[in-house]
Amino acid sequence: MVGFVSIDALQQALTAQQYIADRPLATAIYLSLKLRKPLLLEGEAGVGKTEVAKVLAHILQGRLIRLQCYEGLDIATAVYEWNYPRQMLYLRAAELEGEGKDQALHDIFGRDFLLRRPLLQALEATADGPPSILLVDELDRADDEFEAFLLEVLSDFQISIPELGTIRAIQPPVVILTSNRTRDIHDALKRRCLYHWIAYPSIEKEIAIVQGRLPGVGERLIQQVVAFVHELRAMDLYKLPGIAETLDWVAALTALDRTALDPETVDDTLGAILKYQDDMEVVRKRGLQTLVEQVS
Amino acid sequence: MLPTTDHHLLDHLLAFGRLLRQFGLPIAPGQMLDLLAALVYIELGQREDVRHTCRTVLVRRREDLPVFDEAWEFFWAAQRQGNPSGFALPDTPVKELQIPRRLQRPRPQRMEDEDRPPDEQHEIEIEMSYSQSEQLRHKDFAHFTGDELDRARELIAQLRYRMALRPTRRWQAGRSRRIDTRRTLRQTLRNGGEVLTLLRRERSWKQRPLVVLCDISGSMERYSRILLQFVHTVGAGLRDVEIFVFGTRLTRITRALEHRDIDEAVDLVSNVVVDWGGGTRIGDAIKTFNWQWGRRVLGHGAIVLLISDGWDRGDPALLAREMGRLQRTSHRLIWLNPLLGRAGYQPLTRGLQAALPYVDDFLPVHNLQALEQLGPTLAESLISNVGRSAPRPRVS
Structure with missing residues (x-):
């Protein structure tokens, strides 16, 4: 997949997309791709942190999945949610048609009734296609609760849905996290990531x-x-x-x-x-x- | 997946990791493994690339970047001098303050009675001490004798404060009109597909963060130690609290005050702070706070306590501007002034005149009663959390 033979090659690809990355940043991105480790980018507002993910999506021709963080971001918005109205309707219809209740109850927790939110979408890239690029933007705006389940997802690139079982990424996504440092990110999460501080350019x-x-x-x-x-x-x-x-x-x-x-x-x-x-x-x-x- | 690099490199890396730890960087063993894995992809001849690789894998905070760079230079300088891994570092401890995390405050132990439930015991003691010291409650701290100070400090240690709440954007099971579809459907399933009741959810609430900025300049001398005791007490019961002191410059003492024993805590603070009892530049201190800390600690609608007598040697225009900014970025800005308790006191200093328009509450902190009465102010606005509530009438 992510085939850059050297830091130089990556740097050139970035430049071709009008993203000028200095050597340390290019090294960090390169290693993030090679080691398949999330990359945490910090820096003042407006130095091009978010841009890194966008440009990578272009270069790798993968799908960019963006998760904008805010306080109160929960599993239902970030990972998955069941389509409740649809489930209700389905139960009704099954009842009217005299279908067995057990079967209907089983059906409504199938994949058709699952609403996929960004983190789940990011695990869906196929083995032979391009990787997904997951951008977790402004992580410092989210709260501790969100960091906790983000940590879970980033550790193993899998998500457990009680009714459905565990969904595991066939091809793990490229993950870019950004933070403006309005709050310190929890150490456990940082430990999963490579880190780079983007300074103002020369x-x-x-x-x-x-x-x-x-x-x-x-x-x-x-x-x-x-x-x-x-x-x-x-x-x-x-x-x-x-x-x-x-x-x-x-x-x-x-x-x-x-x-x-x-x-x-x-x-x-x-x-x-x-x-x-x-x-x-x-x-x-x-x-x-x-x-x-x-x-x- | 260990790379097939020679042992020489491995030795160097491990030595470098040790050096970083000596410099105070928290390097986990897992990170050293990550580093080995990363170096597989790097041309080891390119020293700068190796440096960037070490940096992105081993450093996790911006503050540590300069330390890393220094350690790197040091390491290679030592290499050149043929001192491969046995560093002759001076063995000064790099981390200055090793302070245990804040623990539950110890209960007063004097009325030990094993059979009584602890809470009751606690309350009774507070009542007794208060009745004994009614006089003390109204006396200005500035006129305390040494004994009275000790007694007052004990009393202060027993005060408890609750912060006003703010709504979070999270939901919990509750009684509002919002239907909790997730829980309702789960329940429906347990009932074999029948919707029996609609379960509801409501907003969850959290205590507001508290930020304390305490003046410790010369003019505050008679108050600062006892007020630090008060600040320690306020902080002890809360999760989100940040504490700063200032004279001519601002110092963050949150860490030092986390020490559960107040005397040790104040001693620690004295070690950290350099300008005890000097002059005051309130405007500069608040500016430093606004610029360096504001965005990091005022994020979630904080209540700010500014404790000062308002004797300012700085520029009033600067003070006004920075007070305005502080008020706009906080939920409520409360100025506590020990002089406000004196008969006939008028806040006429230029600094105070400049700052007062931006203060939500202007309250006295000259005696124990004032400290007790602060409780309701901090816990207030449980309902009026949307906008700023009207300022309290100013005491003159």
Whole structure:
């Protein structure tokens, strides 16, 4: 299946999909594929954690199954649920047709009545096809209860359904977990995973990323924007702009037909990169004029 | 699945694993096996790749990354000096504080009576002590004698607080109008396919997390030790509690206060904290909290207790801004001020004036009675958990 002969090969495949991964990240992904171990990605918001799973799905041509986490995520939403209305109707119909009750009760716990949620879907890839890519997004937003059964699934890639028996993955999925670190992930879960912290990219790398994602945008604008964003990241701000914000901003400036930064435009579009009023104030106080001159 | 690498490598790896442990990284034996399995796929000649591999397999927290890098450099430096695995590390302990997990508080043992049920015994004792010390309850902590302090600390240790509840997004069996289809169908099956009753479910509730920020600067000196006792008591009964102290800088002392014995706990805190009894920069401390901790500990609608007399040497504008942010990210922001109990006290300092608009409750903490009365405030808003309830009338 997942046949990359070397880290280089994987890195090139990622680059071909416009995902610029540095060597440590590529190594982590490569090992995750080879060892079939889940990969836990942490990092500030907007550094491209989720993107890793999407790009992998493209490269491996597998199905991307995304599970967005939130507090209270339960088995019924994450793993499986029985289709109760359908079961009820079936029982009714069986009764009307005079079918044996025992048979009907047996029938309604068949696979036809099972609603498959993401974690169960992720176990369904066939042996000869491409693997599924399971993205467990923003794991830090889920609660301990969810982590507990996620741990169970990730340990053996199997799920027990009392009425149906154990469902085991024929081909285990590629698993990417992401966390923004608003909460610490439980150690037991971390122990199952490889770990990688994605830092903000260097100026050169970020320029390459923007060029790859937004072809046709002038080089001067990209260089200025990236340099500007890097200035901001060095400042004392509450919420630093991520790569996602850089891309948004370049797109916004392009939509306004700008080919270079000027203080007025920066002032008008600051909302594309800074999401807190306080932060905008800090940056304006520092002087947009000076900042623009610095990066020009 | 052990790789067919030579023993030399294995020795190195094991030595490196040992080194990491000495540096304080929790390396499980399973991880070393994972590492061996991973190295099969890596070109061992590429040292950087080997380093990345070790890092992604062995490190699980961002905080440990720099430690890993340092250990790696150290390891190879030692190799170059021909000191393969026998490291001559100074044997200082790397983990500073080894504190046992919080346990059940020991019950007061003085009225030992084996036959009586423990709860009853406990209650009776509290009653007696309170009747004996009615006077003590109204006296300002600042005027306590040494004996009275000891007595008050015993009393404080017996206080119990409950936090207001918040609705979680989980369900449990219950009586609301929501039908629990899963349980209903299971029950139906047991009854041979007949729906006899519809089972219901309701929201489950959890105690809100509590965050305490306690001022320990010079002007608070007469209060800080006894208030730390109070903070210790508050924390002892709760699952989600985070405790910080500040003077000129913010220090997290949650771990140190987990110690069940208050004296040892306070001693530990004294070791960790560097700025006892110095000046106060409330704004800077709260800013540090907002930036470094806010997102991690205020997630689930926390109640924040800020304990300070409001003597601030910092910038009032900064304080106002950070208080605003703290209020917006918490469920309820309660300022406890020991000076508020004094007759004729007016909160006129510039810092307080800047901060007060962002405070939900402004309450005294100067004597035992005030500490008792705090109980209802913390447990309140059981019903009004959706929005902010109106501030309590301010005591002047």
